[in-house]
Amino acid sequence: MGLWLWAISLAQPTPNTPPPDFSPRVFEIARELRCPVCQGESAAESNAGIAVEMRRIIAEQLAQGRSEAEIRQFFVERYGDWILYEPPARGLTLWVWLSPLLGLGLLGYGLWRYLARTRARAQTAMAEVSEEEIARLEAELSRKP
Numbered sequence: 001m002g003l004w005l006w007a008i009s010l011a012q013p014t015p016n017t018p019p020p021d022f023s024p025r026v027f028e029i030a031r032e033l034r035c036p037v038c039q040g041e042s043a044a045e046s047n048a049g050i051a052v053e054m055r056r057i058i059a060e061q062l063a064q065g066r067s068e069a070e071i072r073q074f075f076v077e078r079y080g081d082w083i084l085y086e087p088p089a090r091g092l093t094l095w096v097w098l099s100p101l102l103g104l105g106l107l108g109y110g111l112w113r114y115l116a117r118t119r120a121r122a123q124t125a126m127a128e129v130s131e132e133e134i135a136r137l138e139a140e141l142s143r144k145p
Contacts, residue, residue, distance in 0.1 A: 026059045029068055033075055034083050042085060 030044035035051045043054040054075070061071050072084065081087040087096075 023059070023062070025062060026055055029058050029062075029071055030055050032072065032085055034085055036079060036083070 027044050030051075031042045033043040033054060035041045035043050035046035035048055035054075037048050037050055038046045041051075043051045057074075058071055061074065066074075075083045
């Protein structure tokens, strides 16, 4: 039984290899494009009908002599910048690229304000303690083993 399961696991294709019906270059270009119907999958990884069609269009355009940039532009004109896995940092997508930095900046500012208030409260509390109380506490601490 174990030998049989091992043999079946070896028969499975590796996920990062291009499909046998397309060249590796088609697979590389399709990896940069998002599948329009799948969540989080590239056109190279998806088995949806539209992803297969996208790979076919890429293969046709490569056969016609178009460059990778021209092929990407073809899909951008058809679907918009959303189709690219790494959309350009301009317009609305600029906010997507900058929002983590803005969030970290706000978090840092909030932490700085919290620590400043805590430090101010501690200094105020220390100013209210008299010298006699400090001497009494030090004496008690030195007596304890």
